[in-house]
Amino acid sequence: MRIVKGVWMGSAHLVGGAARRVGRDARDLDPSHRRDGLAFTLLGIAVVVAAREWWSLSGTAGGVVHNIVAGTFGVVGVVVPVLLLATSVRLMRHPDRGQANGRIGIGLGAILLAVCGLVHVFAGTPGTDDMDAVRGAGGMLGLIVGTPLATLLTVPVAAVLLFLLAFFGVLVVTATPVHQIVPRLRALYRRLTGQHDEAEGAEDDEPLIINAGHTAVDEPEPRPKRLGRLRRRRAERAAALDEAALEAYEADEAFVRAAVVVPGSEVDGDHDDATAHLDPARDPAPATEPTTVVAEATSTTAAPTKPALTPPVTTGVPRGEQPMLDGEVLYTLPSEDSLVKGAPHKVRSAANDRVVESLTSVLEQFEIDAKVTGFTRGPTVTRYEVELGPAVKVERVTALSKNIAYAVASADVRILSPIPGKSAIGIEIPNTDRETVALGDVLRSAAAKRSDHPMVIGVGKDVEGGYVTANLAKMPHLLVAGATGAGKSSFVNSMIVSILMRATPDEVRMVLVDPKRVELTIYEGIPHLITPIITNPKKAAEALEWVVREMEARYDDLAMFGFKHIDDFNAAVRAGKVKPLPGSERKIATYPYLLVIVDELADLMMVAPRDVEASIQRITQLARAAGIHLVLATQRPSVDVVTGLIKANVPSRLAFATSSLTDSRVVLDQPGAEKLIGQGDALFLPMGAAKPMRTQGAWVAESEIHAVVSHVKTQLKPTYRQDITAAAPKKQVDEDIGDDLDLLLQAAELVVTTQFGSTSMLQRKLRVGFAKAGRLMDLLESREIVGPSEGSKAREVLVQPDDLPATLAMLRGAPEALPGDEPIPVATDYHDDLEDEGQDWPGGGR
Numbered sequence: 001m002r003i004v005k006g007v008w009m010g011s012a013h014l015v016g017g018a019a020r021r022v023g024r025d026a027r028d029l030d031p032s033h034r035r036d037g038l039a040f041t042l043l044g045i046a047v048v049v050a051a052r053e054w055w056s057l058s059g060t061a062g063g064v065v066h067n068i069v070a071g072t073f074g075v076v077g078v079v080v081p082v083l084l085l086a087t088s089v090r091l092m093r094h095p096d097r098g099q100a101n102g103r104i105g106i107g108l109g110a111i112l113l114a115v116c117g118l119v120h121v122f123a124g125t126p127g128t129d130d131m132d133a134v135r136g137a138g139g140m141l142g143l144i145v146g147t148p149l150a151t152l153l154t155v156p157v158a159a160v161l162l163f164l165l166a167f168f169g170v171l172v173v174t175a176t177p178v179h180q181i182v183p184r185l186r187a188l189y190r191r192l193t194g195q196h197d198e199a200e201g202a203e204d205d206e207p208l209i210i211n212a213g214h215t216a217v218d219e220p221e222p223r224p225k226r227l228g229r230l231r232r233r234r235a236e237r238a239a240a241l242d243e244a245a246l247e248a249y250e251a252d253e254a255f256v257r258a259a260v261v262v263p264g265s266e267v268d269g270d271h272d273d274a275t276a277h278l279d280p281a282r283d284p285a286p287a288t289e290p291t292t293v294v295a296e297a298t299s300t301t302a303a304p305t306k307p308a309l310t311p312p313v314t315t316g317v318p319r320g321e322q323p324m325l326d327g328e329v330l331y332t333l334p335s336e337d338s339l340v341k342g343a344p345h346k347v348r349s350a351a352n353d354r355v356v357e358s359l360t361s362v363l364e365q366f367e368i369d370a371k372v373t374g375f376t377r378g379p380t381v382t383r384y385e386v387e388l389g390p391a392v393k394v395e396r397v398t399a400l401s402k403n404i405a406y407a408v409a410s411a412d413v414r415i416l417s418p419i420p421g422k423s424a425i426g427i428e429i430p431n432t433d434r435e436t437v438a439l440g441d442v443l444r445s446a447a448a449k450r451s452d453h454p455m456v457i458g459v460g461k462d463v464e465g466g467y468v469t470a471n472l473a474k475m476p477h478l479l480v481a482g483a484t485g486a487g488k489s490s491f492v493n494s495m496i497v498s499i500l501m502r503a504t505p506d507e508v509r510m511v512l513v514d515p516k517r518v519e520l521t522i523y524e525g526i527p528h529l530i531t532p533i534i535t536n537p538k539k540a541a542e543a544l545e546w547v548v549r550e551m552e553a554r555y556d557d558l559a560m561f562g563f564k565h566i567d568d569f570n571a572a573v574r575a576g577k578v579k580p581l582p583g584s585e586r587k588i589a590t591y592p593y594l595l596v597i598v599d600e601l602a603d604l605m606m607v608a609p610r611d612v613e614a615s616i617q618r619i620t621q622l623a624r625a626a627g628i629h630l631v632l633a634t635q636r637p638s639v640d641v642v643t644g645l646i647k648a649n650v651p652s653r654l655a656f657a658t659s660s661l662t663d664s665r666v667v668l669d670q671p672g673a674e675k676l677i678g679q680g681d682a683l684f685l686p687m688g689a690a691k692p693m694r695t696q697g698a699w700v701a702e703s704e705i706h707a708v709v710s711h712v713k714t715q716l717k718p719t720y721r722q723d724i725t726a727a728a729p730k731k732q733v734d735e736d737i738g739d740d741l742d743l744l745l746q747a748a749e750l751v752v753t754t755q756f757g758s759t760s761m762l763q764r765k766l767r768v769g770f771a772k773a774g775r776l777m778d779l780l781e782s783r784e785i786v787g788p789s790e791g792s793k794a795r796e797v798l799v800q801p802d803d804l805p806a807t808l809a810m811l812r813g814a815p816e817a818l819p820g821d822e823p824i825p826v827a828t829d830y831h832d833d834l835e836d837e838g839q840d841w842p843g844g845g846r
């Protein structure tokens, strides 16, 4: 008995173990194998069903198969093998796209259901009592869907509903939202008529290389022939993805950056189509027509046009929400065609391969267990990634920077350790075959189109080839610095052109300060200007004071109507929710963003450092909510131009190549900019970013600027404010101060902040002679800032540091700031001012 029991238990154990093992192994199978298993099963079923339904190859099981297929789907069963085959092929090709596969499955299910239902109702809605008739119509599926509908709603209504269901199924399968039907059909038409291929063919010369930054460097290159098809598919995929991204996009992101593409992930990248994903902006579809801003409902002319391919965003903004130009004015944004298309971005070139070889040989020579695992090529520099073996110190590679520079024959080698978000060292080396980034490409990229904010500008491309854009309203103020010829003015041009391309004068107004008198003259007369371009540094300082007054007026308005931000105020005005106060004749209108661009801060700081600094401080501290934003550019980022106060209040920085490490520290608070290679190569540090991002600035040619400027100029004349460069009202510097105002302000600040009234301190700190310091002290005494002389002792300081701003204002002769005085008189209203001055918008508006 024991033996029998032992044998029984032993074999049971063996069988159980084997069964468990098989089960476990099946669970351990790679998911893709498991999905392949499903695909093969479907393929097998397709073969069985096709054999019976198509070729009547009926074995013993044939009857059963027919009963199941025809019983379920009726005559529609003949397409079941096709559907099974297609599903099986899709599962094999894209096993990882679970979500898309699910969507297609649901869509096909809806179509199948609808078709079965339709066949059933058109076949006279046979009942279950006649199963042969059911099998000859839409099968049980058709019966379940069709009979109740036909009985309850009559056959015609049921047919319409079922058609709708089938149509819905088609939209789901093709991932087409209803508002995309027309653009997609148009795109399809273009592709069928060959317009698409022509443009694609042009790019086919470029071999496809998988983004080497994420894969092995020696990835085999697919044959160029296949590229046309590959690109087309990517284009379709990107269009679908882009749309999803658009929906998900949140308007309040600080700045929009192209996502880095990781192979296998379905990230919506902005990389060139030669990399792993396609940028819809590079889609060769014909450029969109200019987006139109129509004057208020009074206009009878053309309605806003929509772009052909890209969904809700275009060169402009959601038109329904636009502040319209009053009167009959029809303002169109420049067409995207005004800006040229750049050469396709290369992701790999022979030069890169040579550098990889050099880097590898340096690592070998120094016997460092590290490997160049890949690279990402940007337009100007390529970032080579080096991964270390176990127990290899990072410093061993970073210490080699000079040898690396020697090996690759370039002095501008920059080492990042680590690359943010990666366990790898990045070695940035300039490309010997650098590329120019066309502003047009940046503005047409998905990154730019994702946001319809009028203050979004094209910045350039990052080291991974992704487009970089920035929202000036979120900066909220930007300092741009770099040595002569580094690309500052080109950036300022790109910025202004971006605004002209995307914003109407109703949305953005500009104050351009160009003390160099040459850089910005091309923009003279554009309607976005609120005052003629200011070239005189003294006038520029006054203009900054006007900006402060404008800001205060806007603040007053916000406070009066109970809004915190100009955007909220504007939205309420557009919605008609802001009513003038009782008795006021005022016409409430939206406030445009005000962008103040100073092309050379150093020139301003030379003529009136204290005033300019004070205005900048005031603007930068408060202007954000008032929709006023400053861009300060300078060639000389030294501490006397970019003072601590200015720096503290201008949070976003863009550094082009600087001539020294000290300059780089002034701009970025860290070294790096001195290693940049000029011609638009920059480090971009937007507010809140931890590390600066290397960016190649966008380039816009003079002919393009001309095209854009003449487009905007022919439509609208600028309406200038007269009060901007007029000296601030009621400002009278006392005669005895005369030309010493700046020094006196500095002296007052020194004495009050240190609470130490010493003439020799003034001498030392202000670097003035004894006589001048004594005079300043007398002036301070006459204004009761310090007490009388007490011989060799320091004078008593009569003003507390808290009262310093009011004291400085008093010295400047601004009576409004005097303590205890009347409240600050403010300009009534921006638009009222215009009316008061009898200035009208062309077309009879404001």
Ligand SMILES: Nc1ncnc2c1ncn2[C@@H]1O[C@H](COP(=O)(O)OP(=O)(O)OP(=O)(O)O)[C@@H](O)[C@H]1O
Pocket (backbone or CB within 6 Å): 436, 437, 482, 483, 484, 485, 486, 487, 488, 489, 490, 491, 635, 656, 679, 680, 681, 696, 697, 698, 699
């Ligand atoms: N983004 C860019 N792409 C390609 N080339 C550029 C770019 N930016 C600048 N360059 C090249 O560098 C030259 C000098 O640029 P830019 O005039 O912008 O320098 P800058 O810093 O403004 O100098 P300055 O301070 O003297 O005006 C340009 O003429 C152009 O050839």
